[in-house]
Amino acid sequence: MRRESCPACKGEGAKPGTKKIKCPECEGAGQTRTMGGFFTISRTCARCGGEGRVIQTPCSNCRGKGLVRAERKIHVKVPEGADTGLRLRVAGEGETGARGGRSGDLYVDISVAPDEMFERHGNDLVCGVPISFAQAALGAEIEVPTLNGKVKMKVPAGTQSGKFFRIRGKGMPDVHGYGRGDELVRVIVETPSGLNAKQKRLLEEFAQACGENVNPFSRSFMQKVKKLFK
Ligand SMILES: [Zn+2]
Ligand SMILES: [Zn+2]
Incomplete structure (x- = not known):
């Protein structure tokens, strides 16, 4: 939701077909003068705000403000590796300036939702992978999910539950383009249950x-x- 230039009056604030008239307060000068002893004090005209013209018949669409509230959907390109706290600036998509002023910028604050599979730590990703008691004891080659599909990983014999294994370069891409983080695989040894x-x-x-x-x-x-x- 932002304020945009009123499409009916093109941001003028005057009812379409009518024109602004010379400000009766300042006679179009935009300033009022008051005599104060030896001085003449000039002030910006309060009636027209210094513009010298006032709206006679206000635009019904924007009630003479020249701006209307409007909601629009825009596409924003999120860079690879963006993390919570990153702020993106979208030039010219902010509030429209009053009286034909330049539009402001839109700031988009990134908030990354948690993932079921991967836990993010900076550019590194932690992934918990269950292995069986036999695999942990005897050693095994297991399949591990990464951002780019599955990879094979060797678990040595005698691996204890909770041990981390590092897979280099399989983490998040760095938002500033400095390579990628690692994936840390945390193996969880499952106790067999429901034995026959x-x-x-x-x-x-x-x-x-x-x-x-x-x-x-x-x-x-x-x-x-x-x-x-x-
Ligand atoms: Zn209008
Ligand atoms: Zn005036």
């Missing part, structure tokens, strides 16, 4: 075969608990 009888048996066998040594974190945790209650 065979799977449960295998996992129990696995646990027995491992003893306590497979869980370095829980082992150190148990040692701390022992110390605490000694």
Whole structure:
């Protein structure tokens, strides 16, 4: 929504077909003079605002203001890599100036909506990717989404949940043209659930075969608990 020049009176404010008349207050001079002792004080005419002419019959479309409120849709090119807080200037799309003055500029403040897949940190993108317990333990090649489609990524054996892997140059393009950020893949190891009888048996066998040594974190945790209650 902005104020635009009234199309009916072309911004003049006078009813179409009528003309502005000479200001009766200042006789068209645009200024009024008052004698004050030795001085003559000149003031801008309050009636015509210094224009020297006044509207006799105001335009009904804009009530003599010369401007109307109008809503328009415009296309604005958002640069690659634009982030929240970026302000774009669109020249000449702001408010129309009064009395045929130059139009102002429109400022567009960019606010980037959150994405389901990627979390933005500057030009870097963080993407959480679930992997299975077996993939994490044995190592695997997984598919990872990027802005430009899927890429393959190797997960080494023994990867812990929450570990980050950096894929260079797969982040956001820099808004000033300085290359691209990276994508940081955060792997999330999923605990298997809803196991059937065979799977449960295998996992129990696995646990027995491992003893306590497979869980370095829980082992150190148990040692701390022992110390605490000694
Ligand atoms: Zn008008
Ligand atoms: Zn006047």
